[in-house]
Amino acid sequence: xxxxxxEDQKFFQENVSKFxxxxxxxxxxxxxxxxxxxxxxxxxxxxxVNLGLGSLLIPEQYGGLGLDxxxxxxxxQSLGEGLGPIPFAGSYIMAPLAIMHGGNQEQKNNxxxxxxxxxxxxxxxxxxxxxxxxxxxxxxxxxxISGRALFVIDAKDASHLMLSDKNGMIGIVESSxxxxxxxxxxxxxxxxxxxxxxxxxxxxxxxxxxxxxxxxIDKSIDAGRIILAADSLGASQALIDKAVxxxxxxxxxxxxxxxxxxxxxxxxEMAADLEPCxxxxxxxxxxxxxxxxxxxxxxxxxxxxxxxxSKTIGKKATEVHGGMGFxxxxxxxxxxxxIGVNRQTLGAPEVIREEAARIQxx
Amino acid sequence: MDLNYGSQYEDFKIEVxxxxxxxxxxxxxxxxxxxxxxxxxxxxxxxxxxxxxxxLIEKGYTARSVPKEYGGYGGESDIIKNRIIATxxxxxxxxxxxxxxxIDMLVPTLLELGxxxxxxxxxxxxxxxxxxxxxxxxxxxxxxxxxxxQTKGELIDGNWVINGQKIWTSTAQFSQMMFCLVRTEPDxxxxxxxxxxxxxxxxxxxxIRPLVDMTLKPGFNEVFFTDVTVPESNIIGKRGEGWAxxxxxxGHERGALTDPNATMNxxxxxxxxxxxxxxxxxxxxxxxxxxxxxxxxQAKVTAFQSNxxxxxxxxxxxxxxxxxxxxxxxxxxxxxxxxxxxFAVDIMGELGTLYEDxxxxxxxxxxxxxxxxxxxxxxxGGTSQIQKNIISERGLGMPREPxxxxx
Numbered sequence: 001x002x003x004x005x006x007e008d009q010k011f012f013q014e015n016v017s018k019f020x021x022x023x024x025x026x027x028x029x030x031x032x033x034x035x036x037x038x039x040x041x042x043x044x045x046x047x048x049v050n051l052g053l054g055s056l057l058i059p060e061q062y063g064g065l066g067l068d069x070x071x072x073x074x075x076x077q078s079l080g081e082g083l084g085p086i087p088f089a090g091s092y093i094m095a096p097l098a099i100m101h102g103g104n105q106e107q108k109n110n111x112x113x114x115x116x117x118x119x120x121x122x123x124x125x126x127x128x129x130x131x132x133x134x135x136x137x138x139x140x141x142x143x144x145i146s147g148r149a150l151f152v153i154d155a156k157d158a159s160h161l162m163l164s165d166k167n168g169m170i171g172i173v174e175s176s177x178x179x180x181x182x183x184x185x186x187x188x189x190x191x192x193x194x195x196x197x198x199x200x201x202x203x204x205x206x207x208x209x210x211x212x213x214x215x216x217i218d219k220s221i222d223a224g225r226i227i228l229a230a231d232s233l234g235a236s237q238a239l240i241d242k243a244v245x246x247x248x249x250x251x252x253x254x255x256x257x258x259x260x261x262x263x264x265x266x267x268x269e270m271a272a273d274l275e276p277c278x279x280x281x282x283x284x285x286x287x288x289x290x291x292x293x294x295x296x297x298x299x300x301x302x303x304x305x306x307x308x309x310s311k312t313i314g315k316k317a318t319e320v321h322g323g324m325g326f327x328x329x330x331x332x333x334x335x336x337x338x339i340g341v342n343r344q345t346l347g348a349p350e351v352i353r354e355e356a357a358r359i360q361x362x
Numbered sequence: 363m364d365l366n367y368g369s370q371y372e373d374f375k376i377e378v379x380x381x382x383x384x385x386x387x388x389x390x391x392x393x394x395x396x397x398x399x400x401x402x403x404x405x406x407x408x409x410x411x412x413x414x415x416x417x418l419i420e421k422g423y424t425a426r427s428v429p430k431e432y433g434g435y436g437g438e439s440d441i442i443k444n445r446i447i448a449t450x451x452x453x454x455x456x457x458x459x460x461x462x463x464x465i466d467m468l469v470p471t472l473l474e475l476g477x478x479x480x481x482x483x484x485x486x487x488x489x490x491x492x493x494x495x496x497x498x499x500x501x502x503x504x505x506x507x508x509x510x511x512q513t514k515g516e517l518i519d520g521n522w523v524i525n526g527q528k529i530w531t532s533t534a535q536f537s538q539m540m541f542c543l544v545r546t547e548p549d550x551x552x553x554x555x556x557x558x559x560x561x562x563x564x565x566x567x568x569x570i571r572p573l574v575d576m577t578l579k580p581g582f583n584e585v586f587f588t589d590v591t592v593p594e595s596n597i598i599g600k601r602g603e604g605w606a607x608x609x610x611x612x613g614h615e616r617g618a619l620t621d622p623n624a625t626m627n628x629x630x631x632x633x634x635x636x637x638x639x640x641x642x643x644x645x646x647x648x649x650x651x652x653x654x655x656x657x658x659x660q661a662k663v664t665a666f667q668s669n670x671x672x673x674x675x676x677x678x679x680x681x682x683x684x685x686x687x688x689x690x691x692x693x694x695x696x697x698x699x700x701x702x703x704x705f706a707v708d709i710m711g712e713l714g715t716l717y718e719d720x721x722x723x724x725x726x727x728x729x730x731x732x733x734x735x736x737x738x739x740x741x742x743g744g745t746s747q748i749q750k751n752i753i754s755e756r757g758l759g760m761p762r763e764p765x766x767x768x769x
Contacts, residue, residue, distance in 0.1 A: 001442060002364045003668075003675035004682055070363055244758050259761040261751070267758055268750035272690040279668035279687070280661075286363045301661035308658070353657035354650070362633070362647050362656075 005282065009074040012052075016075055019047060020082030026331045032085050033190035033334070045086045053088065055116040057096050062108065063116035064096070069223055070285040073230040077281075080234030080342075083334055085191040087154030089231070089345075090124035094224040095162050098124075098170050102207035102216025111172070122162045122172065123155025124224075125197060129164045129217060130347050138165045138199075145171060145204040149197045153345065156184065156193040163197070163204075168217040171204035178202075189341040191334065222296055224346050225303035226284050232310040232342045233277050235335045239317035240270045242332060246321050257320075266316045273309045280305060300356035304349040310339040365671070367442050375446050381421065382454035390414070390457070412491040415460050423447050424459030425489045428469065433486025441677050452623055462533065464488040464495030468541050471558075471610050475599050484539075484560070498528040498542030498561070498585060499608065506748050508543075509553045509605060513587060515544035517594060522546075522559055524590040530742065534570045534583040537563050547602045556604035560596040567591070577734045578718075622667040625699055628732075629663050632656065632706050635725065639710060646709050659702050666694055686757045693749035696740045703733035 005013070024032075024044050031037035048054075056072045058064020072093055079088055099111045114120035127150050128138045138147040149163050155175070164170045173180065181198040210216045244267050247258030257263050284302035287295040314336040318325035325332045343349065367375075388407040418424040419435055426444065428434020451458050459465075469488055472481050487493035504511035513526025524544055534540070540561045547555035561568070567590040573582040599607045636647040636656065646652050669687055676684040706729040707714035716723045717730050740746050754760040 001367050001675060002679055002682075003672045004363065004679075004684075006363070240758075244760060247760065255764065256761060259763060261747075261763060264754035264760050265747065265750040267760060268693075268753035271686055271753055271757060272693050272750075275686045275690050276662075276665035276669035276694065279672040280665035282363060283664075283668040283671070286365065298664070300657075301664045304658070305661035305665055349658075350654055353654050353661075356657045356661075357653045362637075362653060 003279070003282070005070075005074050009071055012071070013074040013078050015051060016048065016053070016078040016084075017082055019051065020044075020078065020084055023047060024082060024085060026334070029083050029085060029191060029334060030328075030331070041085050044084075048084070048086055049118055053086075054092050054118055054121075055096075057093060057100075058112050058116045059100070062112035064112065068285075068289040069093075069226060070282060070289055072223075073226060073281060073285040076227045076230035077234035077237075080231035080236075080338065081238045083191050083235070083338060087121070087123070087158070087192065089224050089227045090152075090154030091121050091158065093227050094124045094126070094220040095122035097223050098162060098210075098216050098220040099207060101219045102170055102210040102213075104208040107205070107207060120160060121154075121158045122160045123152050123158035123175075123195065124220075125149035125152035125155070125161060125163045125195075126217065126221060126224075126346070127151045128166060129168055130221065131351050132166070138163055140165050140169055140171060140204060140206065143171075143204055143206060144201045145173060145199050146201055147199060149199075151185070151345065152195045152197050154192070155182070155195040155197070161197060163199075164210075164217055168210060168214040169206060170210040170217055170220075171206040173199070173202050173204050187341050189334075189337040191338060192341070194341075218296065221346055222288060222299035225299045225352070226281060226288060228342045228345055229277075229281050229284070229302040229306040232306050232339050233274070233281055235338050235342075236270075236274050236277075236306075236310045236313040239313050239332065239335050240267065240274065242335075243267055243270070243317040243320035246324075250322070257322075263320060266320055270313045270316050274313060277302075277306045277309055297356055297359050300352045300359065303347065304352040304356070307339075307343040307349045311343060314339045367446065371442055371446060374443055375450065378423070378447055378450045379454075381423070382450050382456055385456050386454060388414070388456060411460065414457065415489070415491045418459045419489060423451075425465075425469075428473065428485065428489065432473075432481050433489050441674060445674060448621075449623065452627070460491045462494065463497045463541075464493065464539070467497065468495050471541075471598065471607060474610055475607055477595075479595075480560075480598065493539060494533060494537045496531050496534045496537040496540045496563075496583075496585075498531060498540045500530045501527060502529050506745060508608075509556065511543055511545060511556065513542070513544050514548070515546040515557060515559060517546070520594045521591045522594060522596065524559070524561070524587045524592070526587050528585040528587075529573065529582075531570075531583045531585050532581060534563070534585055535572065535580070539563060540585070541598075543604050543608055546604075550602055553605045554602050556608075557601050558598045558604035558607040559592065560598065561590060561592050565590050565592060575738060577731055577738075579731070581738075622663065622670045622695065625663050625695070625702065626667055628699070628702055629660050631725065632702070635706065636709060639713075639724075641711070652709050655705060659698075659705060662698055663702070666698055669694075686753065689753050689757050690749075692744060693746050693753070696736055697746060700733065700736035700740055703729050703736060707733050 028037060028040060032041045052065050053075060055064035056067045056075065060066040076088065096112060096115060099108060103111065111120065128136055133150055136148045136150045138145065138149055145163060152161060155161055158175055160172050161175055162170060162172050179200040179202040183196040185194045185196055187194050207216060247263050247267065248256055250257050281302050284298035287298045318332050318336060321330055321332055324330045388409055390411050391408045392411050422435040422437050425434040426437045427439035430436035448458065465488060469485055472485055484493065488495065499508060501511050501513060513524065513528065515522045515524045540563060542559050542561050543556050544559050545555050546557040567588040569586040571584045572580065573584050575581050636652065637645060639646045672684050673688045676682040710724060713722060713724055714729060717727050755762055
């Protein structure tokens with residue numbers, strides 16, 4: 001019996017963290033979010049894909065690494081901790097899983113192979129399945145897709161888009177098809193991108209099994225939620241580390257502020273809230289990989305609970321930094337914002353908890 | 363990640379399951395009079411608490427690693443087997459082994475630090491439930507700052523003569539013995555002046571007064587000492603070493619206070635209650651606000667359960683670092699349980715406030731009782747605030763409060 005990450009998983013995780021420390025420090029992140037470092041951002045993306053991030057879950061027979069979701073979860077923690085300014089949850093987790101569970105053999109051969117060769121990258125828009133905002137609506141008929149999808153993730157510069165209708169039918173379109181209009185949204189977290197996509201009678205390749213089964217979209221969303229929870233976990237850990245470090249340096253009343261119980265207790269509360277989230281997220285990923293019966297509920301719990309804990313940590317860690325925490329100079333806000341967007345993506349906590357109640361037939 | 367206990371434990375699991383089937387539905391003819399004692403469904407099989415304890419020791423389901431010569435099972439300590447026993451007993455709803463301060467705290471301390479004579483004299487009757495112990499640590503002026511305790515012990519003609527007062531003494535009224543912290547070296551520095559002394563509760567000069575807590579159920583006591591005289595040999599460790607001896611046992615207590623599986627059982631009872639209970643004819647489980655809070659709590663408890671698996675894993679796999687995961691258990695476990703019990707009171711509204719033997723009482727009034735009881739546990743055994751000091755100082759490496767002069 002062993003509950004935790006393996007040596008391989010930790011090693012890989014540390015490599016991703018080191019890469020981000022070297023290539024993507026806060027100054028770089030700042031430039032990227034100001035839109036002034038597109039080339040550097042592409043280099044970071046390429047570098048991480050070279051490490052294997054693009055094909056973690058793709059089975060070896062299609063050229064991928066054939067690893068499990070727990071492995072990807074470990075990686076996602078590092079991305080959250082280091083504000084990894086790259087597509088991940090959508091392009092490299094949800095898209096391959098949807099194809100693995102929903103595609104026929106030909107679709108798997110075609111897409112998964114291209115994805116592992118990095119000649120194809122997919123943005124994912126499932127918001128209209130989870131809960132459509134602003135009356136967005138997708139309809140798929142006779143291999144044509146029309147309508148509007150909001151908050152399509154990892155879709156900027158993606159060669160393809162994966163979209164779903166309300167019933168969980170999933171299809172893939174080429175981003176450059178005629179009849180597609182793409183608008184960039186400006187979310188508070190600019191380390192990743194979110195698009196609005198309008199479509200009119202665009203040719204779509206329906207993943208064959210998804211016309212009769214929701215298994216593929218549910219699997220894909222469960223995994224996406226676990227990965228986003230892991231991202232917030234990493235981001236929250238970064239915030240606690242920063243707050244503790246700052247509290248040991250900053251002096252007021254001739255004492256470091258970290259010696260005041262008011263400050264110590266805030267840090268202890270953050271640690272006590274976050275620590276069980278490691279176990280929860282890893283356990284959820286382990287269930288995803290090994291016990292499908294428990295996996296849907298565990299994914300809901302992981303995403304909704306980590307979202308709540310991270311929100312509180314975003315607030316408290318900022319407060320420990322005092323006025324400096326509120327400034328762009330200190331940069332605490334980058335993690336605050338990353339957590340804020342993770343929280344709403346693929347279902348806000350209340351939406352997910354209602355889903356968790358239904359999964360249990362309440 | 364590997365959550366299987368391994369094939370070598372499969373046989374053991376089946377053995378425990380068979381045992382549980384054999385004893386399903388037993389009840390005690392002399393149920394312990396503690397506030398946490400549970401009523402088990404009876405199938406008519408009745409047994410004395412101490413007989414049950416003896417059976418469990420014989421099977422190795424409790425006192426597993428205590429040597430045979432001291433009345434234990436004499437096996438290897440095995441965390442996974444302990445876990446299997448706890449899980450199967452809980453699933454089968456048969457009573458677990460006796461616990462309490464004697465078995466959970468004193469026995470490990472004696473095994474570690476007691477003399478051969480002390481081990482022979484005390485461990486066996488304690489394990490068998492024939493000798494109940496209470497803990498004499500806290501005093502009116504020594505709570506979170508326990509080491510400032512003032513109950514005095516003087517060595518006169520080969521006896522300790524003890525004067526002073528202890529408080530928060532659970533089960534003193536049922537106990538035969540107390541393990542007690544006493545200041546024996548008044549000139550030594552605070553922590554170095556304390557000794558750990560064993561006191562029979564029927565010693566002349568020892569008086570027990572019940573201390574009624576907010577639950578109004580029998581629980582705590584105050585214990586007064588007026589020239590209470592016990593032999594010099596009733597000390598564990600040397601003079602002035604009592605603080606170290608006590609710290610060996612406090613570690614055992616903090617782990618024991620919060621069982622995540624018991625908390626999950628309460629979540630499931632709450633779900634059942636919400637399916638039955640109605641407001642304006644509508645089931646509580648169907649009301650969105652209640653559903654939302656229920657699932658939020660269920661998620662927290664799930665996280666706490668997973669955390670405890672991780673802590674368990676670190677005990678089996680040497681070198682696995684889960685320092686903070688272990689340190690937060692008392693704080694998180696008690697706060698979470700209090701929140702859960704309080705939420706159950708809320709969803710029942712006025713019905714949730716019914717108590718004792720009121721008409722229309724739900725689940726024996728257990729929600730309101732445990733809501734209050736867990737407030738006591740949040741404070742006892744190191745308050746939440748003390749826990750936060752420990753987490754921030756030992757877990758996060760933050761500086762201690764500057765000392766006030768004279769302390």
